[in-house]
Every structure is written in C-alpha cells, then in structure tokens.
Amino acid sequence: MSLRKRIVSQFEHPRGLLGRLVGLILSGRGSNLKRNRWTVEQLALQPGEAVLEVGCGPGVALELCLSQRGVRAVGVDHSALMIAQASRRNARAVKEGRVRLIEGTVEAIPAGLGPFDKMFSINVIQFVDRPAFVARAKALVKPGGMLATTYQPRHAKATRADAVKMADELTALLTQAGFADVRTRELELKPVPAVCVLARRG
C-alpha cells in the first residue's frame, strides 16, 4: 500500500506513528478547523446543556463546546490515540469533570450516559452503519434535542455530489426514524463543500 493510502486509511482509526500525523492534520488543517467551528455553531449550545460528540478525534470540536459557559460534554472515539490527544487538549475540563472521554464505538455508547441535549459527529458518518447510528441517536438524544451530522468528502476525486448524496441518505433515515425539522446546511470549503444535516428528536 502506498504511504498516501496508508495515511488516508488512518482517518478511520488513527494509531501508531501515522495516527499521530493524522491527529496533527485533524487539529491543524484549515478546512478541518473551519468545519469543526461551523458544526459547533450549528448546535447553538446553551448554558447547562449536555452534548455528545461521536468520533471526537483529537478533541478540537469538544474544546469549542467546552469554551461555552456551563456546557458539559462526552466524547467517544474508538481510537485510544485520539482519546489520549482529546484528553490532553481538554485537560482542564477533564480535571473539572466537565468532559468525559470514552474509548469505544458509536454502537457501544452506554445508554446510561445520556440523554443528551445535543449530539453531533464530524466526518465520522462515512465509517459507520448509518441506520444503527440513527437508532443510537434516537436513544441518546432527549426528546426535543438536536442531532447534527457533518460530512465533507475527502476521498480521491470527491465532489459536491458525494456530499449531497450523503445528506439525502441521512435525511431519509432520520425522517423514517421520526426526527423532525430535518434540514441540510452547506459550508463552502476547499476542495469540496461540507454538509451538515440537522434534525430535532421528535
């Protein structure tokens, strides 16, 4: 496998030396920082709210959530390396007990951790079983709470159409599962726009 392919495959489950490089890209690349910031803005977090991020990577979006007054968070990622990086980035909030970081899969998030006011993921949805993800979201988000799923396709020759296709698939799944106010927002980014599908738990 070429070095490029080996690095790309690391984005699904960063580990080892190449995983560290992926952590640096996720926390330093301009497009990644923009889509993290934009997604957190979509959540419009309020003081006292509890938020869950699935596939938190090095914890950039969690740091933004936790910079808001009175917000508590849980971050889940199946990569031990990403959980370690997210813990370092959010060390103060960890110490204060405002964030809990869990090594595990989206499928395995214990229901006892919720319910959450808001739940989100950024560039994780392409790696998971999407109907199962939507079912877990329904179990973990409070009635009236919000789910935000952001996706910016990054594979070779990705186009805006790939982003729109994912948004359409999620819209159908969420609507079928009884989520309300399902809508898609788009962020102009290079090389391909990002989409965020927002939905309210009915």
Ligand SMILES: C[S@@+](CC[C@H](N)C(=O)[O-])C[C@H]1O[C@@H](n2cnc3c(N)ncnc32)[C@H](O)[C@@H]1O
């Ligand atoms: C492309 S990275 C995005 C990280 C972060 N959300 C960001 O935008 O900076 C994908 C992350 O999702 C995690 N991941 C992939 N599949 C997962 C699953 N089934 N459960 C939990 N985490 C998962 C990976 O370990 C990786 O940290």
